[in-house]
Amino acid sequence: MSSKTFVVDTSRSPFAKLRPVPIEDVHLQDSFWAPRLRKLQKVTLPTQHESCEETGRIANFRRAAGKEKTDFQGLYFNDSDVYKWVEAAAFSLASSPDQKLQNLAQEVIAHIVAAQDEDGYLNTYFTFERTKERWTNLRDMHELYCAGHLIQAAITYYRATGERSLLEAASRFADQIARVFGPDKRSGTSGHPEIEMPLTELYRVTDNRAYLDLAQFLVDNRGIGLIGGRSYHIDHKPFRELDEIVGHAVRSLYLNCGAADIFMERGDKTLWDALIRLWQSMTERKMYVTGSVGSRYEGEAFGIDYELPNVRAYAETCAAIANVMWNWRMLLISGETRFADVMELALYNGVLPGLSLDGERYFYVNPLADRGQHRRETWFRCACCPPNIARLLASLPGYMYSLSPEGLWVHLYAQSTSNLEVGGSPVGIRQLTDYPWNGDVELVLQPENDVSFSLCLRIPVWCRKAEVQVNDQELDKAIQAGEYLEIRRVWKPGDRVQLSMSMPVERLVNNPYVMENHDRVALRRGPIVYCAEGVDNPDHDVWSLILPIEAELRVEWKPDLLDGLMIIRGKTFVANSDRFEGSLYQPMEKAHPKSRREQFTAIPYYGWANREPSPMTVWIRSSTKYREA
Numbered sequence: 100m101s102s103k104t105f106v107v108d109t110s111r112s113p114f115a116k117l118r119p120v121p122i123e124d125v126h127l128q129d130s131f132w133a134p135r136l137r138k139l140q141k142v143t144l145p146t147q148h149e150s151c152e153e154t155g156r157i158a159n160f161r162r163a164a165g166k167e168k169t170d171f172q173g174l175y176f177n178d179s180d181v182y183k184w185v186e187a188a189a190f191s192l193a194s195s196p197d198q199k200l201q202n203l204a205q206e207v208i209a210h211i212v213a214a215q216d217e218d219g220y221l222n223t224y225f226t227f228e229r230t231k232e233r234w235t236n237l238r239d240m241h242e243l244y245c246a247g248h249l250i251q252a253a254i255t256y257y258r259a260t261g262e263r264s265l266l267e268a269a270s271r272f273a274d275q276i277a278r279v280f281g282p283d284k285r286s287g288t289s290g291h292p293e294i295e296m297p298l299t300e301l302y303r304v305t306d307n308r309a310y311l312d313l314a315q316f317l318v319d320n321r322g323i324g325l326i327g328g329r330s331y332h333i334d335h336k337p338f339r340e341l342d343e344i345v346g347h348a349v350r351s352l353y354l355n356c357g358a359a360d361i362f363m364e365r366g367d368k369t370l371w372d373a374l375i376r377l378w379q380s381m382t383e384r385k386m387y388v389t390g391s392v393g394s395r396y397e398g399e400a401f402g403i404d405y406e407l408p409n410v411r412a413y414a415e416t417c418a419a420i421a422n423v424m425w426n427w428r429m430l431l432i433s434g435e436t437r438f439a440d441v442m443e444l445a446l447y448n449g450v451l452p453g454l455s456l457d458g459e460r461y462f463y464v465n466p467l468a469d470r471g472q473h474r475r476e477t478w479f480r481c482a483c484c485p486p487n488i489a490r491l492l493a494s495l496p497g498y499m500y501s502l503s504p505e506g507l508w509v510h511l512y513a514q515s516t517s518n519l520e521v522g523g524s525p526v527g528i529r530q531l532t533d534y535p536w537n538g539d540v541e542l543v544l545q546p547e548n549d550v551s552f553s554l555c556l557r558i559p560v561w562c563r564k565a566e567v568q569v570n571d572q573e574l575d576k577a578i579q580a581g582e583y584l585e586i587r588r589v590w591k592p593g594d595r596v597q598l599s600m601s602m603p604v605e606r607l608v609n610n611p612y613v614m615e616n617h618d619r620v621a622l623r624r625g626p627i628v629y630c631a632e633g634v635d636n637p638d639h640d641v642w643s644l645i646l647p648i649e650a651e652l653r654v655e656w657k658p659d660l661l662d663g664l665m666i667i668r669g670k671t672f673v674a675n676s677d678r679f680e681g682s683l684y685q686p687m688e689k690a691h692p693k694s695r696r697e698q699f700t701a702i703p704y705y706g707w708a709n710r711e712p713s714p715m716t717v718w719i720r721s722s723t724k725y726r727e728a
C-alpha cells in the first residue's frame with residue numbers, strides 16, 4: 100500500500116490549522132455507525148453497482164471503449180455516478196478490506212480506463228458522433244463536473260489500495276483540461292462546480308502546481324459573464340464579492356468546498372472572508388433545523404432569507420452531504436467548533452435520512468413534514484444522491500479526529516479504537532461511549548511512552564452542561580459549550596479522560612421570520628433531531644399534536660425499533676379537527692378546537708419512512724405563553 104486514505108489531505112497545507120488522520124487508523128466499534136458501514140459494504144455498494152449496470156451507466160464506458168455497440172444510455176452526466184461509486188468503494192476498502200468489493204471496483208476501473216481517448220479526454224457522452232461537441236457548453240453539460248468526480252475517485256482509490264491505473268488516467272485527463280483552459284488559453288468555468296476540490300487534491304497528491312492553478316482559475320472565472328451570469332450557477336458575481344448564499348444548493352456548496360481547498364494552499368484572505376459571509380448567510384437565515392439546505396424546489400436552490408417550508412422542503416440529500424464537506428474544510432482551516440457543530444448536525448439529521456435502514460433505498464428530497472406519500476426509492480434517473488451518501492458514510496472514520504502541532508483534536512464521538520501518531524509518538528486511543536444516545540464519553544490513551552500534547556475535545560454547542568475528569572480528578576478549567584476544550588499534559592499509558600455531556604430533550608423554536616413554524620417546536624436531544632411519525636402514534640394524527648410547554652418529556656431506549664434508538668415520549672394535546680371536515684376555513688369561534696390529552700412518541704428524524712406510510716412532522720404545534728414585557 101502506497102499511502103494512507105484521507106478525506107482531505109491537509110498534511111502539508113500551509114493555511115490549514117488541522118492535519119488529517121487516515122481512515123485506516125480509526126476503527127469504529129459502536130452500535131450506531133459501525134453496523135451502518137458494514138451494511139454499506141455488504142448491501143449498499145453491491146446494489147448500487149447493480150443499478151449502475153442495469154441503467155447502462157457502466158455499459159456507457161464499454162461503449163466508449165468500443166466493446167459494446169449500443170446507444171449512450173441515460174443522462175449526459177451519468178459517468179459521475181460511477182465515479183462516486185468507485186470513490187465510496189475505495190473509502191469502504193480503506194476501513195475494511197474486502198476482496199469481492201475490490202475485484203468489482205477493479206473491473207469497473209478497467210472499463211473506465213479503457214474508455215479514455217488518446218489525448219486524455221474521458222467522458223462517455225462526448226464520444227463518437229458527439230466528439231465535436233467537447234467543451235462547447237461548459238454551463239450545462241457537466242464535463243468538468245464529471246472530470247472532477249473521476250479525479251476524486253482516482254485519488255481515493257489510489258490512496259486506499261495503492262493501485263495507480265485510475266490515478267494515471269485521471270491525471271492524463273487533468274493534463275488535457277490544463278492544456279485547453281488557462282490564463283493564456285481558453286477561458287471558462289464550470290456550470291456545476293465540483294472539480295475545484297479534486298484538482299486541489301490532485302495537486303496535494305502529485306505536487307504539480309498546475310492543478311492548483313487550474314482550480315483557482317476556474318473559481319476566478321466566475322461572475323465575469325462566461326457562463327451566462329445567473330445566480331443559479333453562482334455566476335452572478337465574482338466569488339470574492341458574494342455576500343449571500345444563493346443558487347443551486349449543491350453547486351453553491353461544492354464551490355465553497357473548492358474555494359476553501361484553494362484557501363488552505365494559498366491563504367488568500369478575500370476567499371476566506373467570502374466563505375465566512377456565505378456561511379453566516381446560510382446558518383443564520385437559510386438552514387433547516389436538521390442541517391439540510393436548499394429549501395426551494397425551483398432550481399434546487401437556496402430560497403430567500405427565512406424561506407424554510409416543511410412539506411415543500413427540497414433539502415436534497417446531496418446538499419446536506421455538501422454541507423458536511425464544506426464545514427469539514429472550514430474546520431480544517433480554523434479549528435473552530437461552530438463548523439464541526441454544523442457538520443455533525445447535517446450528518447445525523449440531513450444526510451442520514453437519505454438512506455433507508457435496509458441500506459437499499461434513498462431520498463433525493465427531504466421534507467420536514469409529510470402526509471405519508473414521500474417514500475425512498477431504490478434508484479433515480481438522476482442518481483446523484485445514492486453514491487454520494489455512500490462515499491460520505493464510507494469516509495466517516497476520517498472525520499473523527501485531526502492533528503495539529505498542539506496535539507489531538509476529537510471532533511466526533513463514537514465507540515472506537517484508533518492508533519494515531521501524536522507529538523511524534525504512537526498513541527492508542529479508545530473511545531468508550533453510547534453516543535449519540537448518551538453524552539458520556541471515556542477516552543483511554545495508550546501512548547507508547549510518556550508524551551506531552553494537548554487533547555482538544557469538542558464541546559458541542561448543544562451541550563449546556565459538561566464535566567470532565569482526568570484519571571478521576573475533576574478538571575480545574577472552565578468548560579465552554581461551542582469550543583474545543585484543551586487539556587494539555589504529559590500523557591501516560593492508561594490515562595483516562597471522562598467527558599460527561601448532559602443530553603436533555605430540548606424544545607427548539609424558530610426565528611419568528613420563519614412563518615411556517617410560528618408556535619411550533621422541534622425536539623432535539625444531543626445531536627439528534629426528532630420527528631413524530633404516525634406509525635408510533637396510531638390513535639391520532641401527528642399533524643394535530645399540540646405540545647403543552649409544561650409537558651414532561653422522557654426518553655426511552657428501544658433496542659428493537661428501527662435498529663435500536665432512543666425515543667421521546669410525553670403527554671400532549673391532540674386538536675380535534677372534526678369541525679374542518681369538508682372545509683378549509685372556519686370562523687375562529689366555531690373552530691375552537693376541543694382537545695384531549697394523549698401519549699405521543701417521537702423518533703429520530705433519520706428513521707422516518709422506514710415502516711408503513713403515515714404522516715410525519717418535525718415541527719410540532721406548541722402552546723406558547725406570552726407575558727407582557
Ligand SMILES: [Zn+2]
Nearest residue numbers: 415417483484
Ligand atoms: Zn443528489
